[in-house]
Structure formats: structure tokens, C-alpha cells
Amino acid sequence: xxxxxxxxxxxxxxxxxxxxxxxxxxxxxxxxxxxxxxxxxxxxxxxxxxxxxxxxxxxxxxxxxxxxxxxxxxxxxxxxxxxxx
Amino acid sequence: xxxxxxxxxxxxxxxxxxxxxxxxxxxxxxxxxxxxxxxxxxxxxxxxxxxxxxxxxxxxxxxxxxxxxxxxxxxxxxxxxxxxxxxxxxxxxxxxxxxxxxxxxxxxxxxxxxxxxxxxxxxxxxxxxxxxxxxxxxxxxxxxxxxxxxxxxxxxxxxxxxxxxxxxxxxxxxxxxxxxxxxxxxxxxxxxxxxxxxxxxxxxxxxxxxxxxxxxxxxxxxxxxxxxxxxxxxxxxxxxxxxxxxxxxxxxxxxxxxxxxxxxxxxxxxxxxxxxxxxxxxxxxxxxxxxxxxxxxxxxxxxxxxxxxxxxxxxxxxxxxxxxxxxxxxxxxxxxxxxxxxxxxxxxxxxxxxxxxxxxxxxxxxxxxxxxxxxxxxxxxxxxxxxxxxxxxxxxxxxxxxx
Amino acid sequence: xxxxxxxxxxxxxxxxxxxxxxxxxxxxxxxxxxxxxxxxxxxxxxxxxxxxxxxxxxxxxxxxxxxxxxxxxxxxxxxxxxxxxxxxxxxxxxxxxxxxxxxxxxxxxxxxxxxxxxxxxxxxxxxxxxxxxxxxxxxxxxxxxxxxxxxxxxxxxxxxxxxxxxxxxxxxxxxxxxxxxxxxxxxxxxxxxxxxxxxxxxxxxxxxxxxxxxxxxxxxxxxxxxxxxxxxxxxxxxxxxxxxxxxxxxxxxxxxxxxxxxxxxxxxxxxxxxxxxxxxxxxxxxxxxxxxxxxxxxxxxxxxxxxxxxxxxxxxxxxxxxxxxxxxxxxxxxxxxxxxxxxxxxxxxxxxx
Numbered sequence: 001x002x003x004x005x006x007x008x009x010x011x012x013x014x015x016x017x018x019x020x021x022x023x024x025x026x027x028x029x030x031x032x033x034x035x036x037x038x039x040x041x042x043x044x045x046x047x048x049x050x051x052x053x054x055x056x057x058x059x060x061x062x063x064x065x066x067x068x069x070x071x072x073x074x075x076x077x078x079x080x081x082x083x084x085x
Numbered sequence: 086x087x088x089x090x091x092x093x094x095x096x097x098x099x100x101x102x103x104x105x106x107x108x109x110x111x112x113x114x115x116x117x118x119x120x121x122x123x124x125x126x127x128x129x130x131x132x133x134x135x136x137x138x139x140x141x142x143x144x145x146x147x148x149x150x151x152x153x154x155x156x157x158x159x160x161x162x163x164x165x166x167x168x169x170x171x172x173x174x175x176x177x178x179x180x181x182x183x184x185x186x187x188x189x190x191x192x193x194x195x196x197x198x199x200x201x202x203x204x205x206x207x208x209x210x211x212x213x214x215x216x217x218x219x220x221x222x223x224x225x226x227x228x229x230x231x232x233x234x235x236x237x238x239x240x241x242x243x244x245x246x247x248x249x250x251x252x253x254x255x256x257x258x259x260x261x262x263x264x265x266x267x268x269x270x271x272x273x274x275x276x277x278x279x280x281x282x283x284x285x286x287x288x289x290x291x292x293x294x295x296x297x298x299x300x301x302x303x304x305x306x307x308x309x310x311x312x313x314x315x316x317x318x319x320x321x322x323x324x325x326x327x328x329x330x331x332x333x334x335x336x337x338x339x340x341x342x343x344x345x346x347x348x349x350x351x352x353x354x355x356x357x358x359x360x361x362x363x364x365x366x367x368x369x370x371x372x373x374x375x376x377x378x379x380x381x382x383x384x385x386x387x388x389x390x391x392x393x394x395x396x397x398x399x400x401x402x403x404x405x406x407x408x409x410x411x412x413x414x415x416x417x418x419x420x421x422x423x424x425x426x427x428x429x430x431x432x433x434x435x436x437x438x439x440x441x442x443x444x445x446x447x448x449x450x451x452x453x454x455x456x457x458x459x460x461x462x463x464x465x466x467x468x469x470x471x472x473x474x475x476x477x478x479x480x481x482x483x484x485x486x487x488x
Numbered sequence: 489x490x491x492x493x494x495x496x497x498x499x500x501x502x503x504x505x506x507x508x509x510x511x512x513x514x515x516x517x518x519x520x521x522x523x524x525x526x527x528x529x530x531x532x533x534x535x536x537x538x539x540x541x542x543x544x545x546x547x548x549x550x551x552x553x554x555x556x557x558x559x560x561x562x563x564x565x566x567x568x569x570x571x572x573x574x575x576x577x578x579x580x581x582x583x584x585x586x587x588x589x590x591x592x593x594x595x596x597x598x599x600x601x602x603x604x605x606x607x608x609x610x611x612x613x614x615x616x617x618x619x620x621x622x623x624x625x626x627x628x629x630x631x632x633x634x635x636x637x638x639x640x641x642x643x644x645x646x647x648x649x650x651x652x653x654x655x656x657x658x659x660x661x662x663x664x665x666x667x668x669x670x671x672x673x674x675x676x677x678x679x680x681x682x683x684x685x686x687x688x689x690x691x692x693x694x695x696x697x698x699x700x701x702x703x704x705x706x707x708x709x710x711x712x713x714x715x716x717x718x719x720x721x722x723x724x725x726x727x728x729x730x731x732x733x734x735x736x737x738x739x740x741x742x743x744x745x746x747x748x749x750x751x752x753x754x755x756x757x758x759x760x761x762x763x764x765x766x767x768x769x770x771x772x773x774x775x776x777x778x779x780x781x782x783x784x785x786x787x788x789x790x791x792x793x794x795x796x797x798x799x800x801x802x803x804x805x806x807x808x809x810x811x812x813x814x815x816x817x818x819x820x821x822x823x824x825x826x827x828x829x830x831x832x833x834x835x836x837x838x839x840x841x
Contacts, residue, residue, distance in 0.1 A: 003839055023086050024697060024760060025687070025761045046291060055345070056346075065324065181834060202837065202838075447841060
């Protein structure tokens with residue numbers, strides 16, 4: 001597997017390189033493997049190369065799905081409680 | 086850290102754990118293999134096994150490029166530095182992998198071989214430009230995630246017309262390895278071994294950003310085993326387990342994608358095109374612990390043969406068997422757990438690894454040794470206590486009858 | 489470092505060139521060039537009564553009670569880093585090792601191995617930084633030595649410092665006194681030095697505002713001992729980081745430990761840099777932090793004493809000592825699971841996988 005992390009693009013040096021940031025740490029990465037990325041986008045970086053763009057809407061959707069799994073539990077507990085008076 | 090911390094929320098993990106416990110059927114087992122070392126690391130580091138019901142069992146897979154690198158290939162890298170006087174550049178991960186004769190890259194370096202650690206492969210090109218009088222070889226390892234950067238430097242080296250730069254290619258491919266595991270599992274079905282009962286897979290996060298979720302569809306259809314592509318954060322893994330449990334309960338076998346924030350069905354088209362331009366499939370490649378697997382690795386494309394270290398230095402591959410006591414092969418296939426290996430934690434430790442699973446922090450053994458081995462001691466202590474209690478009870482009973 | 493101020497101006501035709509000069513083999517010959525280096529650089533910077541006497545050793549009266557002595561070799565690359573340099577680091581390091589016995593550091597000795605070709609400007613900067621650190625700590629450098637090795641046989645400069653201190657009566661701080669039920673405290677954020685130095689590595693191309701935490705901890709220790717004389721263990725988690733130090737103490741004391749991830753003070757930048765490189769802040773070096781272990785009933789008082797000191801303002805209680813024959817250090821993760829915090833294996837290297 002491969003260690004890669006989501007970071008935010010702060011500044012594009014040219015088409016192929018950018019400065020990215022994660023919690024106050026800045027790092028130079030290559031954009032040569034991705035298209036259409038802009039300042040403010042999040043990308044996933046591995047060994048100094050951005051591999052893919054991160055989709056914020058999908059990230060939120062995944063978190064919502066995770067929260068829903070927990071809610072089901074509460075809902076089902078409530079239902080069980082109703083069924084057992 | 087945005088998009089990291091949210092996926093490490095302990096409270097949400099507890100909720101997911103409850104959902105898994107609720108939905109996993111008590112009457113059946115769920116043997117789920119996380120293929121990737123990244124998942125193995127997350128499971129061990131965050132103690133996820135503590136959050137799973139006993140019938141949901143995680144089986145560690147071979148998805149760590151360092152673990153599956155065979156001894157013979159490390160021997161060749163050392164040979165490049167020692168016999169051919171090359172400057173061998175590599176990611177730090179490979180430095181401590183045991184090679185033949187008790188040596189490793191880090192030990193060869195101490196003995197005077199010119200071996201350099203890199204963070205990015207682009208630094209290998211820089212070194213080649215800086216030292217025109219030296220042969221600089223990039224010792225490339227990794228799955229589809231790490232391959233596109235190597236593809237880029239091959240193209241750059243060609244564009245620059247570098248005469249002193251080459252790549253020793255050891256890039257391997259994920260789908261053929263999973264296919265191999267499933268074939269082995271099918272062959273050993275009914276033997277009762279753990280690895281023989283793989284119910285589903287957690288698919289790689291970052292490999293999939295490149296190859297896309299579509300790459301797994303053929304073998305999921307062929308073997309009828311569900312696969313959920315998952316991010317490497319602990320909540321991602323928990324969610325993927327829940328999705329697998331649901332697929333199994335419903336009798337489905339599909340490729341599902343939990344890591345939609347970074348993985349699409351087609352993957353990174355640009356990266357895939359670059360790889361196709363610079364690499365071709367290798368007929369066969371040896372995976373440490375898994376043996377020779379056809380079409381499971383890449384070699385440098387004929388158009389780039391000038392930069393192929395295997396051709397430039399006339400390297401011939403010599404197969405070297407693993408240490409006799411080493412059970413990495415069974416562990417990598419999920420047939421055995423680290424604690425089943427006789428040398429685990431005794432002759433084989435992260436400081437002095439015999440087998441590849443103990444080398445990389447993602448190796449199944451290293452992860453278990455570093456983060457989880459107190460559980461074995463706990464289990465052993467509980468077992469001893471149980472036996473002692475049973476003996477005491479029996480003694481008391483015997484004494485009771487005697488008096 | 490045996491010389492007198494009066495000899496200085498008379499003996500040398502030209503003063504040392506601190507702008508463009510470099511160390512050469514003659515500076516280690518023991519002859520006039522060595523003497524000039526000592527006079528114009530070391531004695532000038534470290535100036536104190538002991539050095540001024542011009543002997544090959546320092547003579548001082550011994551106070552009553554237990555004395556402690558410690559020595560530390562300092563090698564660091566690069567020599568200068570945000571928040572410090574090898575000079576102040578070598579003073580802080582040994583003062584801290586002495587202070588970890590609860591002792592008041594009294595005197596330091598310093599020994600230099602210089603590499604031929606080292607710019608005199610760099611050496612002066614390092615020596616001035618040492619002098620400032622020693623003066624600020626009120627611990628004089630009373631004796632020393634200098635040798636020069638050929639180019640390629642050193643890494644600019646290696647500095648070994650030795651320190652002597654005296655332990656106040658009633659204080660008995662040792663690595664083997666941790667007992668089940670004791671509390672574990674740390675004096676501030678972990679990993680700052682290790683990550684600040686790692687980020688400087690050219691090939692990693694990182695930019696951070698992180699600074700080394702290098703500092704002399706003896707005044708913090710004095711304040712702690714004044715409030716809680718019966719501190720059981722003190723240690724500074726330098727190389728190997730907090731994780732390794734806790735394992736050392738667990739082994740020495742024959743006990744286990746449980747720490748809580750959520751209680752660990754870690755700067756966001758340290759966490760972020762570790763994410764980039766696949767490192768763990770638990771194993772990153774600290775040069776101005778300490779770990780303390782004391783009885784549970786003393787813990788809050790000790791914490792308050794630490795927080796009242798500028799070097800302990802972010803101190804925290806991070807865990808407990810437990811009974812465990814296996815001497816494991818465990819961590820309750822922020823996530824709700826538990827895992828081992830093992831000894832550091834090899835060197836922490838940036839990972840790709």
C-alpha cells in the first residue's frame with residue numbers, strides 16, 4: 001500500500017508543480033499526474049505527486065452515510081422499545 | 086487536519102461498531118481480508134479489532150510492496166551497487182528488508198556501497214544530473230500508486246537524454262495478486278484453513294485512485310466474492326466492514342466503493358496512459374511468500390529499454406528461498422496469523438527481521454508486534470487462568486468426594 | 489583552554505579571521521594556532537574565573553551531599569536549525585541530563601572535535617550560542633578541549649559536554665522508582681525538535697514554522713522538586729522520543745504503563761509533518777521536554793507547579809503506571825481502541841508505505 005494524504009493546494013507554481021498545505025506544513029508537490037486542479041482544491045499526495053482530486057461533496061456524503069449507520073441503531077432501539085411496552 | 090481528523094472520530098467509530106455488531110449474524114462467520122498493508126496498519130494502530138464482534142475476523146493480506154519483494158530482487162539491487170559501482174537510490178522502506186547472507190541495503194551501505202534514500206523518485210533524476218560520471222539506478226518498488234511517478238521520471242530521463250540513469254523496475258499489480266489468492270482459496274476450500282475461507286475483501290484506497298474501481302469487477306464476478314474499496318482512515322475501514330457484512334447478508338457479490346471522495350470507476354486516466362506508455366506486463370514475477378505469478382508485475386517498455394537497469398547491467402534473477410522457519414508465505418495468504426509462526430517475536434522481531442512480514446511497519450507481523458501483541462499475552466494469561474481455575478475446581482471436587 | 493587574557497594581544501601577529509577563515513589542521517596541533525583559537529574564541533566567549541586561571545583543569549570546592557555527573561556527545565545535521573544550533577543544544581542537553589536526577593547543575597566541561605575546513609564564522613556562531621546558553625542557565629563552562637580531524641572525517645563539529653551537579657537532600661529521583669498507580673506527566677508538546685530538524689532536509693522540501701524546543705530544564709525541575717520533593721522518576725525524552733523513554737522507564741521499574749492519546753500535547757504542525765512522512769510524533773526527539781512520574785496524590789500539585797513555569801505551561805498528565813510483568817507501554821487511542829507503544833525500531837525514516 002501506499003502512504004498518501006489529502007492536502008490543500010495553496011499556490012500553483014506552473015502547470016506541473018504546486019505548494020500544498022496541511023495544518024501549517026507546506027510542501028512542494030508535482031501536479032503532473034492530475035488535470036484541472038485549482039488553488040483551493042484538495043488532492044491526495046503520494047511520494048510528492050498528486051494522484052487524484054478529493055471530492056468534498058463525496059467526503060461529506062461518506063460521513064453522512066457513517067452517521068446514518070449510528071442513527072439506525074438509535075432508531076432501531078427506539079423501535080424495539082415501542083414494540084416491547 | 087481536514088479530511089483526516091473527521092475520519093478518525095472515535096464516537097462515530099463506536100456507532101459503526103454497534104451497527105456491525107447488530108447486523109452481523111451470530112450464526113455465521115465473516116472472514117474478511119484487507120488486501121492492503123495500509124488497512125492492516127490502520128486496524129492495528131487504532132485497535133479496530135477491539136471494536137469488532139468475534140465472528141467478524143480480519144485476515145491480513147499481502148498488499149505491502151516491501152513484504153512481497155523477493156530476496157533475489159534485493160540481492161540484485163545490492164549487486165548493482167557493489168559489483169557495478171552504481172549509485173542505487175531507493176525509498177527508505179526497502180532499506181531494512183533482509184536479503185541473502187544476512188545482509189540488507191542498510192548493511193551494504195554501512196559496508197561502503199553507495200545506496201541513497203529518497204523521498205521522491207524525482208530526486209534520483211537530480212542525482213543523475215549532478216553526478217554525470219556515475220551510473221545512477223532508481224530501485225523502483227510499489228503497486229499501481231507508486232508506478233505513475235516512476236513512469237514520469239522515465240519520460241523525463243528520455244527527454245533529457247540521460248546516459249547515466251536507469252530504473253530497476255519491481256512494480257507489481259494488485260488485481261492479479263487478489264486473483265491468485267482467490268484461486269488458492271478455492272483450491273483449498275474445505276480444508277478448514279482460515280485463508281481458505283475468504284468471504285470478502287477490503288480493496289485498496291490509493292491503488293484504486295489510479296486503477297479505478299472498475300479494475301476489480303472481473304474477478305469479483307468470477308469468484309463471487311464481495312469487495313469494498315475503502316479509505317485508509319479507521320472510520321473508512323469500519324464503514325467498509327459494515328458494507329461487506331451487508332453484502333454477505335444479502336448474498337450480493339459486488340464491487341462497492343466507500344472511498345468515493347478519491348476513487349472513481351475509471352481511475353486516473355492520465356496516470357494509466359503514462360504507465361501504458363512506459364511499462365509492459367511482465368510474463369511472470371516472483372512475489373515473496375506467494376511464489377511466481379503470471380502477468381502480476383511490470384517491466385520497462387521496449388521504447389524505454391535504454392533506461393532498464395536489468396538490460397543495462399545484464400542482471401539475471403536468482404531465486405532465493407526464504408528462511409526455513411519463516412512462515413511469511415502462509416501469513417501473506419491469510420492461512421496463518423502472525424502468532425501462529427514459531428519465530429514470531431522470538432527469532433524474528435522488527436529489529437532483527439527474518440521474514441518480510443516483519444520488515445515494513447505495514448507487514449502483518451510487524452503491525453501485530455508493534456501495536457497488538459499484548460493481546461496474545463492477555464489471551465495466554467486468560468487461558469492459563471482458566472486452566473488453573475478448572476484444575477482447582479476439579480481438585481476441590483476430588484477432595485470433596487474424598488472427605 | 490588554558491590561557492590568560494593578558495597573553496592574548498601580544499602573542500599573535502594577526503587576529504583570527506572570523507569572516508572568511510577556516511579551521512585547518514594547525515588549529516589542533518597544540519601549538520600557537522591552537523592557543524590562538526582558544527584565546528580569541530573559546531576563552532573570550534566562555535570567560536569565567538575558572539578559565540581565567542589558565543589551568544588544564546578546573547578546581548572547585550565540593551558541597552556536602554550527593555553529586556551527579558553526566559556526559560553527552562552531540563552530533564546534529566544541520567548544525568543550525570530553527571530554534572537553536574549544536575552549540576546551545578550541547579549545553580542544554582547535559583544540563584538536562586544532570587537535572588533529571590533532581591540536581592542543581594554546577595559546572596560544565598566541553599570538548600570539541602572540529603573538521604578541517606569548518607568556517608570559523610560557523611564555529612564562532614556555535615561557540616557564542618553555547619556561551620549564551622551557559623550564561624543564561626548560570627552554569628559556567630569551566631574546562632574544555634579541542635581537536636581537529638581531517639576533512640571528511642567529521643561532520644563539521646562534534647561537541648561533547650560533561651556536567652556536574654548536586655542533589656538537594658531528601659530528593660531521590662531514579663528510573664526504577666515507578667510504581668503501579670503512579671501518574672505520568674509530560675512538560676509540554678512532543679516531537680517539536682525532531683520534526684523541525686527533519687523538515688530542514690533539503691530533499692523533503694518542507695516549509696514549517698516549527699522550531700526546536702531546545703531549552704535548559706533545571707529551573708523547571710527545581711520548581712517541581714520544591715513543590716513535590718518525592719518525584720519518583722524524571723527523564724528527558726530526547727532521541728527515540730516519548731515512546732522510547734517510557735519503555736526505558738517501564739523496563740527499569742519493572743512495570744507497565746497506559747497512556748492516553750487524547751491527553752498527549754502535540755502541535756498540529758508536528759502531527760501534519762508526521763502524516764506527510766509516515767512518522768509517529770511519539771518517536772520524534774525532544775530537547776526541552778521532560779517526563780515525570782509521581783504518586784497519584786502528588787500529581788495535581790506537580791502539574792500545577794509545572795504549568796506555573798514558562799517551560800511547563802503546556803504540561804499534562806498523560807497516563808498511569810500499571811502492574812505488568814511484560815512491561816508493555818500501552819496507549820488508549822483517541823479512537824477508543826488500545827495499542828502498544830513499542831521501542832523505536834531502527835531509525836525513524838520517511839516511509840512511502
